[in-house]
Amino acid sequence: MEIRIEKTTAPKAKPDQKNLGFGHNFTDHMFVMDYTEGKGWHDARIVPFENITLSPAAMVFHYGQEMFEGLKAYRGKDGKARLFRPEMNAKRTNDTNDRLCIPRLPEEDFVEAVKAVVKVDQDWIPTEPGTSLYIRPFIIATDPFLGVAPSKTYMFIIILSPSGAYYASGLAPVGIWIEDEYVRAVKGGMGYAKTGGNYAASLAAQVKAHDDGYSQVLWLDGVERKYIEEVGAMNIFFKIDGKIVTPMLNGSILPGITRNSVITLCKNWGYEVEERKISVDELLEAQKSGKLEECFGTGTAAVISPVGKLRYKDDVMTISGGKIGELSQKIYDEITGIQGGTREDKLNWITFVE
Ligand code: PLP
Ligand code: COI
Numbered sequence: 001m002e003i004r005i006e007k008t009t010a011p012k013a014k015p016d017q018k019n020l021g022f023g024h025n026f027t028d029h030m031f032v033m034d035y036t037e038g039k040g041w042h043d044a045r046i047v048p049f050e051n052i053t054l055s056p057a058a059m060v061f062h063y064g065q066e067m068f069e070g071l072k073a074y075r076g077k078d079g080k081a082r083l084f085r086p087e088m089n090a091k092r093t094n095d096t097n098d099r100l101c102i103p104r105l106p107e108e109d110f111v112e113a114v115k116a117v118v119k120v121d122q123d124w125i126p127t128e129p130g131t132s133l134y135i136r137p138f139i140i141a142t143d144p145f146l147g148v149a150p151s152k153t154y155m156f157i158i159i160l161s162p163s164g165a166y167y168a169s170g171l172a173p174v175g176i177w178i179e180d181e182y183v184r185a186v187k188g189g190m191g192y193a194k195t196g197g198n199y200a201a202s203l204a205a206q207v208k209a210h211d212d213g214y215s216q217v218l219w220l221d222g223v224e225r226k227y228i229e230e231v232g233a234m235n236i237f238f239k240i241d242g243k244i245v246t247p248m249l250n251g252s253i254l255p256g257i258t259r260n261s262v263i264t265l266c267k268n269w270g271y272e273v274e275e276r277k278i279s280v281d282e283l284l285e286a287q288k289s290g291k292l293e294e295c296f297g298t299g300t301a302a303v304i305s306p307v308g309k310l311r312y313k314d315d316v317m318t319i320s321g322g323k324i325g326e327l328s329q330k331i332y333d334e335i336t337g338i339q340g341g342t343r344e345d346k347l348n349w350i351t352f353v354e
Contacts, residue, residue, distance in 0.1 A: 008048035017128040020164040027121040031158040055144035059151045065141035067096040070300045072132040075125040076341030081353040088257045096193040101150035134163040166301040173308025177209035178218045186222035191252030228278045234299030235259035241291040248275040258298035287317040294325030304332040
């Protein structure tokens with residue numbers, strides 16, 4: 001893929017690394033590529049970060065034909081910029097695209113585009129502990145047309161945001177609200193795809209949870225409202241009686257790359273890992289009998305996020321005494337160590353941005 005590069009003539013001041021938050025600041029450049037039916041993906045370019053112009057009739061505004069991804073670039077102590085398993089994001093992009101009738105992207109082009117734009121803005125990768133450059137690739141349907149049909153034109157864009165912890169609490173355990181009224185997705189729907197509609201569907205419950213002092217929502221299955229699915233922006237793991245348990249991939253939850261990495265690490269460490277259905281009743285039981293030892297969420301933005309409190313209707317479960325569990329800490333240290341280059345990358349998960 002040939003990428004044209006147009007550098008900005010007005011570089012911005014970089015934000016204070018100690019106060020980044022998540023997703024507020026954007027770098028000097030972005031990657032853009034167009035798709036036109038009959039011509040395919042074309043005109044790959046890195047240009048100054050700027051507003052884009054679309055017709056008010058552009059299909060993305062009306063029927064939500066769009067997808068997005070999330071990954072990060074990390075600056076190691078050796079000064080090298082690293083990506084964590086970007087080929088998994090490329091593959092998931094195409095799984096989402098297939099579901100939404102968006103044309104597939106060559107997976108090597110996805111990774112090349114990410115590397116190229118990070119390279120141009122690599123001075124923006126923050127170095128403070130717990131910070132990284134969040135990378136947000138996305139595709140939008142751009143045809144000016146009000147009929148419900150797949151668009152014939154698209155834009156693929158990658159923007160970059162120097163970021164700190166996703167939750168204001170950092171590594172301190174979060175409180176999670178198990179939602180019993182709304183559902184996020186059902187099997188056969190779009191739950192496994194990374195598309196805006198899933199997040200729009202989550203907002204009403206999230207607002208309710210926030211109003212009650214909880215950080216995020218834990219979804220139950222959309223049919224029986226009985227089985228644990230995932231959290232708003234992360235997959236969920238439990239340590240029950242020494243075993244690691246996480247909901248199986250059933251079509252309605254996102255196949256997280258961090259989830260996959262945690263399962264691999266835990267198996268390699270000799271833990272028994274079960275990917276299966278987990279009912280909310282089983283959790284309540286396990287907590288009452290003292291067998292619910294740890295709970296943590298996994299995600300690119302959230303990294304490993306210990307859960308100290310789970311609320312379901314009138315029950316509030318406190319986990320690990322509201323502190324980070326031993327295993328959660330061990331996984332956090334290993335994953336962030338590999339990402340930051342202080343631990344050996346035995347599984348070849350790192351791609352360097354040359
Ligand atoms: N589940 C949802 C709904 C998410 O938005 C995310 C974040 O990307 C995840 C799970 C975790 O996925 P990953 O580990 O690939 O970032
Ligand atoms: C990510 O972790 O990359 C995500 O996409 C979560 C996002 C909804 C903030």
